Amino acid sequence: METEPLQIRLAVRELVEFVLRRGSIDSRFSGFDRANEGSRIHRKLQKAAGDSYKAEVPFKAERTVDDVCYTLEGRADGVITEPDGHFTIDEIKTTGAPAELLTADFNPLHWAQAKCYGAFLCQRESLPGVDIQITYYQVDTDEIIRHRRTFSAEALEDFLTDTLRLYTPWAHMEAAWRATRNASLKALCFPFPAYRPGQYEMAGAVYRTIAGGGRLFCAAPTGIGKTVSTLFPALKALGEEKGERIFYLTAKTITRQAAEDALARLRVHSTSCGTPLRLKTITLTAKDKICPLEERVCTPEACPRADGYYDRINAALYSFLSQTDEFTRADIEAFALQKQLCPFELALDLTNWCDCIVCDYNYLFDPVVSLKRFFTEGGDFIFLIDEAHNLVDRARDMYSAQLLKSAVYGVKKALGKGHRKLTAALNKVNSEMIELRRRCEEADEHRLVIPEGLPELNKLLSRLSAACEDWLEEH
Known part of the structure; x- marks a missing residue:
């Protein structure tokens, strides 16, 4: 057959x-x-x-x-x-x-x-x-x-x-894992003896929203158990392939810990019920916190773990995925040390094969550090956004920027003579900002709004950035 x-x-x-x-x-x-x-x-x-x-x-x-x-x-x-x-x-x-x-x-x-x-x-x-x-x-x-x-x-x-x-080997591994995962999620039970008041209704609303491909805004009182009320129905939906993977997004370390604790409780409870939960999970740690170098420089010359990383990563990744379902920071750091891999990049590569990713808001919303491997191409993802009221201030930080002329001039002054390319780039940016200041002073209430953007300044800043990188490599 x-x-x-x-x-x-x-x-x-x-x-x-x-x-x-x-x-x-x-x-x-x-x-x-x-x-x-x-x-x-x-x-x-x-x-x-x-x-x-x-x-x-x-x-x-x-x-x-x-x-x-x-x-x-x-x-x-x-x-x-x-x-x-x-x-x-x-x-x-x-x-x-x-x-x-x-x-x-x-x-x-x-x-x-x-x-x-x-x-x-x-x-x-x-x-x-x-x-x-x-x-x-x-x-x-x-x-x-x-x-x-x-x-x-x-x-x-x-x-x-x-x-x-x-x-081919990755395709077979993915298919075998998905069958194993879905079977365990089908058997997954709520990890407490009973639902708290309002908790069952909330979990049901989350499940129906995911199944229907919609969006849900939940306002619930403290103590209702919001974390498990969203994770549990999301996992049940994932087991029915109503999404590719779950992103649990938080603003604070303490709420990331709450998600990890809820997943741990689900694992323990499922084991006690006779069908252990099989779910690959990872919590992402910021590069500055997980990088082993005193000074973070991501080049093959400066970091032996960066040197030849892509030549070694796939064999190591296949091995790591076969060893465990839960990728903690400690496990990632230990495996990265053993295989001489960058722990941050290893964690990002693991996300491609994980079912639930716990991470900061930045990885979805921030234009600089977002997980472009997922969100550039798009996908059928389940987003659980914890304490969404924090997004207002975070969005202001992510999508707002300022550049002070005094900072540009300060760098130029500190640089001194002998750095012609960088000095020239700084001078051009400084001159353009002087022109913008003049236009601002001539505007009503000294407020200048430029709907068409600042293409000339952007071009000069791009060239300044290149000159800065060249200078930093030399020094």
């Missing part, structure tokens, strides 16, 4: 970045301002490409490899159709890396992602082959560097098959 193939849904970017990643962690060339500029620059390049350029082309395809049926989804930055009917896949990458490093071999993952789209396009249009183009935009100098290669449909299909084959 033939068995049905495993059904796995994957984003193309998720696939290639997981199975093909190599090399070291290197935080250079990835500043906050550059990340925010990326979408705007993509649109700018796409618009300038002309009528033959179709932007943001979606792909969805199925492939069966090693008895695993994959549904693959992604979106190419652009597809160029030449007058002769020839097609080119364009993959745009915004980077702060120096232009001289942006060779054709700068990052093989960029080619890998585009080659998958090329395989899909060849099948869709019955093409013998396509061109793949990687477009690099250097944000500090506005340089555009392009590399183009031609691939046959057969070569692209072989590449896609080989890439999917690397994912």
Whole structure:
């Protein structure tokens, strides 16, 4: 009797970045301002490409490899159709890396992602082959560097098959785990002898909201047991595959501890009932707290755990996931030390395979530190946001920023002579801020509102950021 193939849904970017990643962690060339500029620059390049350029082309395809049926989804930055009917896949990458490093071999993952789209396009249009183009935009100098290669449909299909084959053991592990998890969640019972007044109604409302894909705002009195009243129905919904994973988001360490305690109680109670809870859980710890270095520098030269991290992580990850269901800070630090891995990045990699992630609000809402591995592509996630009234002040902090001219001038003064590139960048920012001050002084009530934003200042700040990074590397 033939068995049905495993059904796995994957984003193309998720696939290639997981199975093909190599090399070291290197935080250079990835500043906050550059990340925010990326979408705007993509649109700018796409618009300038002309009528033959179709932007943001979606792909969805199925492939069966090693008895695993994959549904693959992604979106190419652009597809160029030449007058002769020839097609080119364009993959745009915004980077702060120096232009001289942006060779054709700068990052093989960029080619890998585009080659998958090329395989899909060849099948869709019955093409013998396509061109793949990687477009690099250097944000500090506005340089555009392009590399183009031609691939046959057969070569692209072989590449896609080989890439999917690397994912086979992970696909089987994921499927086996999901069956085990769901069976334990189906048997999961409420961990107390009885519900408190209002608790049953709250849990029922949470379950119905998740099942219906809605949103629920709960105001409940202290002492009702809000944590278990949300976690328990969320876990029951997860066991019925009404979501991919649970994010329990908090503002304070003490409320994160409450979530951990509730999960621990559920584990103990389920074991006493005869069906142990099988649930992979993790609590994320801030990088500053979990990094073992006295001075946090995420480069292969400064940190031996960053050096070659991506060459070692997948084998270590498979081993760690096979050992335990509960990933505590102490366990992560101990395993990271044993395998010489960055504990913070290890924790983030573990989240891809965990069912419940307890973390700070920042990981969902903050534009700088949000878990882009999840929220860029989207997903069917269950968000439990504890003490949501704290979001008001936190949102103000996350989405507001200030820059003082006095700080810019102070750095320039402290720098002294002999640092021409950085001094020049500081001078330009300082001059632009003097101009803004003049405009403000001339405005009514000395209040200047600029709806169109500050493109010139943003460009100068981006270049200042690059100059600062260069100076810091030297000193």
